[in-house]
Amino acid sequence: KLGLGWPKGVFEYADEFGIDQVINALNQLHSRFNYDLFKPDPLLTQMVQEGKLGQKSGKGFYEYGAAGAVEFKEIILRKEPPLAWIILNRPQRLNSLTATMMEELSRALDMLWDDRDVRVVIIRGAGDRAFSAGADVTSFSGPLHTYYFFINNRKFQEAVSKIERFPKPVIAAIDGYALGGGLEMALACDFRIATDKSELGQPEIGLGILPGAGGTQRLIKLVGMAKAKELIMLGDRIKAEEAYRIGLVNKVVPKEKFEDEVRSFALRLAQGPPIALTYAKYAINFGTQMPVDLGLMLEAAFFSMAVNTKDAQEGVMAFLTRRRAEFKGE
Template sequence: MSYETILTERDEHVFIITLNRPDKLNAINATLRDEIVDALSSVRNDPEIRAIIIIGGPKAFAAGADISGFVEATNVDMFRTFGAGNMWDYTANMPQPTIAAISGFALGGGCELAMSCDFRIAAENAKFGQPEINIGVIPGAGGTQRLTRLVGMTKAKELVLLGEQIDAQEAYRIGLVNKIVPVDQLREEAITWAKKLSSKPPIGVMLAKAAINQGADMPIDTAILIERLAFANLFATEDQKEGAKAFVEKRKPDYKGK
């Protein structure tokens, strides 16, 4: 399908979304939000897609929201925009593992989109921030919540309340990103990670992701019960039998996602 603000492609079991508003530093507008949701929807239940990459750059992954749309917006408009089914939550709730490949600015809603992904690989020129406080608002797409869970309350308050940017090295130091690479190696590194993920048993990956995400905010006993149920249910899959058999036979497993 052809889109106005994004490009999509498949590379074996990997689905790649490229943000494509370079003249606007990939600022997030309604069209881009809707197109990302549509693109993700098209592969959500596709057994052939085992990992997803969202990439932008080189100057900006996504430089926040298109602020021109904020001037006349009402509180009701914003509640609907960031309500159920929004791009950030939809990304976070994808069953497949997701990777944000970040070059240049990842600010505001762009930083929140990166945080909605399971992994973040940053180019050396990446800049992160939640600058919403500087225009009289606060993050509205998970910035106060996902950021806190990723880096802790102290650093989250610093970034949200001061509204200042940090570079890739600081983002790595505080646990916001998984790895830093040269700009010209970003796409290749993201694909390498995605293909590694694609080689794992898809149902196992899906349940492990769900157990981590759902258990993070639960009492430990409840969270371990979720883990145990997911673990036990995997013994009903063909992939579990293949994995165990391949281990015994000292060969590489061939997972089918069944």
């Protein structure tokens, strides 16, 4: 994949734009400038003739499943504009996390990063037993030099941190276990909704290790230092209701209403102004990592940028005319 330092590779952009549209654009450029450089490559023409138009046809440079589902090895990406679902797809292993899964998660987020059809992303586990039971412990087997373990762990951390940096709201939909690295992934999300049968925890201490994907940093911000130390140093699992009581999850819902409740919450978010939501997320996530005065300056900068958007004008007009605002992300 030729990324060229862009959020996506050129082939992914072509699939998203449409191979037929790429050919049309090249033909227009060739007609205007008469440069052979703009002649469509025969491969593109052949792909269109074979019906390989990209995401809209299910196949282009990459293969895509039905109904907007992109096929990966260990995750599923399903688009339902204005929502997108990233499904951790190792139910036989309680959706335990592997290097492959984390790389695919990172790639899926890149694909959705500037997709204007998607306003909210939901991460959930396949099946009804686990969001994710944590890192696949078989990956710890065998000797590994401390340096290389450090490098591999940083890659894991970067994939999780990409959720925190993602410019749109991300919801962790937890049905079952969210343990270890699975909980750490959920901590990086903006919201956590759990079924009443779920259990959450950081049990790494029982393996003689500690959380390695942000648990020691993000858990404190949600539940406070004392409770974070208790969860990490004792390694106990807690029920969903207790997680709600201490502020670890936003909502606890009955299992039978789980998907409807998650979708309803996500659609409410999707009705909001996309640009202001991004600014608010960044001001909260990163403004709290600096002294208050600098955090307030960051907030003021984002506020001044939000005020000058068309969405802000729409919001004011909707308020004055007593109607629901229709935000377009402009």
